[in-house]
Amino acid sequence: MTNVDENKLMTFVGQVIGDWGALASAPLVVIGDQLGLYRAMADGKPVTAAQLAERTSTAERYIREWLAAQAASGYLAYDGDGRYHLEPEQAIALTDESSPACVLGGFEAFTAAIRIAPRLAEAFRTGAGVGWHEHEASLFRGTARFFRPGYAANLTESWLPALDGVTAKLTAGGRVADVGCGHGYSTMLMAGEYPASTFTGYDYHPESIEAARKLSAETGVTDRVDFEVATAKDFPGRDFDLITYFDCLHDMGDPVGALAHARSALAPDGTVMLVEPYAGDNVSDNLNPLGRLFYSASTLICTPASLSQEVGAALGAQAGESRLREVANQAGFSRFRRATETPFNLILEARP
Numbered sequence: 001m002t003n004v005d006e007n008k009l010m011t012f013v014g015q016v017i018g019d020w021g022a023l024a025s026a027p028l029v030v031i032g033d034q035l036g037l038y039r040a041m042a043d044g045k046p047v048t049a050a051q052l053a054e055r056t057s058t059a060e061r062y063i064r065e066w067l068a069a070q071a072a073s074g075y076l077a078y079d080g081d082g083r084y085h086l087e088p089e090q091a092i093a094l095t096d097e098s099s100p101a102c103v104l105g106g107f108e109a110f111t112a113a114i115r116i117a118p119r120l121a122e123a124f125r126t127g128a129g130v131g132w133h134e135h136e137a138s139l140f141r142g143t144a145r146f147f148r149p150g151y152a153a154n155l156t157e158s159w160l161p162a163l164d165g166v167t168a169k170l171t172a173g174g175r176v177a178d179v180g181c182g183h184g185y186s187t188m189l190m191a192g193e194y195p196a197s198t199f200t201g202y203d204y205h206p207e208s209i210e211a212a213r214k215l216s217a218e219t220g221v222t223d224r225v226d227f228e229v230a231t232a233k234d235f236p237g238r239d240f241d242l243i244t245y246f247d248c249l250h251d252m253g254d255p256v257g258a259l260a261h262a263r264s265a266l267a268p269d270g271t272v273m274l275v276e277p278y279a280g281d282n283v284s285d286n287l288n289p290l291g292r293l294f295y296s297a298s299t300l301i302c303t304p305a306s307l308s309q310e311v312g313a314a315l316g317a318q319a320g321e322s323r324l325r326e327v328a329n330q331a332g333f334s335r336f337r338r339a340t341e342t343p344f345n346l347i348l349e350a351r352p
């Protein structure tokens, strides 16, 4: 019989207890967000369950249990005597959507994504895909909220400036296509920075395009932004100075076909920007907490999405720069480089 190291076994079980806690507490974070429980505590002042329930028109008994669960999670602080408060850092992460540290979207997205698991188990058997559009609506909104803080912190500040000559073109007035734009936060951020340019967000998912149109009407950039339903291989328009793909190329069934279409839609000296999840080229490079998150999301969402489309290349969310370079080369791009990176993203530039 194999020798079992009891200490190793107990360490592993201890790790899993942490994971169970995260799993059980995730829907409670979504509830706290939905009902405004964190926002009602954002001033950092201690509250009792009765006070928070009154402030948020909720039932005190539920709030009492929720507060204890949140304190045990380290998501708020316990002052004793049934009183709790949000630390300033917790308040930023749990209430401030404009902060790069905001964590709410991830909870909304991943609690939605796990509800696909029964269908996915069947797909594991058959090899069939599960389309992006087949998930529930909170995945679309949650994903947009998950990515937005990172885009807000980096896109106009460092990612576009890292591309060769692109900001000068956009300042003078260029044409931009944002493919697989989802709810269009990336499109709107670029449009906010470059008023002389025009921007079209394309996505094959009609509900996302509808949401993007509504959001852009609220942000006052509609004079230079359009959102259209189109796939990555058939979006109209030519002579784009910049074509962007934010966290979506790997979700597509035919990334080579998508980039080949982009090549034909680019202006002669145009640029493609790929924003992809940070990854090393080898599995062993990615066996860390971020790789865990991305490989898991990839198994739940991205790989099945790609398998549901023609070709079904299934790059996965941890494709890494070398694999993405091959895709760009096959699509006819001869120049390819890592323009910049953050701990969460690779920013890759492809040019004809």
Ligand SMILES: C[S@@+](CC[C@H](N)C(=O)[O-])C[C@H]1O[C@@H](n2cnc3c(N)ncnc32)[C@H](O)[C@@H]1O
Residues within 6 Å of the ligand: 132, 143, 144, 147, 179, 180, 181, 182, 183, 184, 186, 202, 203, 204, 205, 208, 230, 231, 232, 233, 245, 246, 247, 248, 251, 252, 253, 305, 309
């Ligand atoms: C993970 S989401 C990213 C959305 C958005 N770019 C963002 O960063 O929030 C992937 C997006 O790619 C879109 N998508 C997937 N396959 C597509 C295709 N073949 N053509 C156009 N859009 C596609 C999905 O509808 C979805 O909105």
